[in-house]
Amino acid sequence: MQKKILILGGTTEASTLIKSCVNQGSLTLILSLAGVTKNPVLPPNAFTRIGGFGGVIKMAEWIAENQINKVIDATHPFAQQITRNAYQATQIAKVPYLRLERPAWQREKEDLWQEVTTVQDAVAALGSKPLRAFVTIGRKELLVFKECSILHEYWIRSVDRPEEMYIPQNAKLIQAKGPFSEEDEIAFLKQNQIECIVSKNSGGQTVYAKISGARKLRIPVIMIQRPIIKSAPCVPKWEEAYQWILKG
């Protein structure tokens, strides 16, 4: 029997999971994206829907109307709202739910991390001494950096260019998408004399090289910890999500 799987994506894990299903003819995959990335790479073996559902109830209705059999929530570890919504919507629609979330990076002995809980705390942690900071938190939450832009100099890296209104005064913008090599990250950090990195604890390998590079160069990292989102059950690896899709 044909099974319809909704995969909430926007992550490398969602793409890898979909690619791994390429020879599973009994599966119909639907990738859902928020629509925030300008030119997303779309997998050829899945249908794609783009844009919000309109909240929990609308999402539950969408799941029922489209006769979805299972939902995999493979959204980013910092995407809080969609994860809460997806869990609730699947409970309403009575459809099995699985969260696929890559593990957080763990601090190593030589790391100079300062762990904070919000972007606001990260800005405060930069302190009052002018710094050359490499900021890699995406483009949506840059406004707080703008408020202290006179003090610090920023190198802001994001996949798409941030909205003009979010860009701090002393910012150099870098548009790039991982994976990044450690060699390139170290060269970048040295060349721009970066004194501090601001990062989310996103986990995964794709953008980890800045963290290992910082360790080698003894550059401090202000690490924004993950929000605690109550959603269950959860697996850390796409292989486990793949087995769950095939099961039952």
Ligand code: NAP
């Ligand atoms: P969010 O705050 O959790 O979600 C905001 C709203 O966007 C949701 O309520 C939902 O709208 C819609 N939405 C989010 N993801 C969706 C999806 N995969 N399919 C359909 N609608 C979705 O999300 P966010 O932090 O803005 O992240 C947006 C997307 O970017 C996510 O898919 C995430 O995986 C990806 N991403 C996020 C980050 C990050 O740091 N937050 C980093 C890399 C990638 P409705 O309520 O209307 O349904």
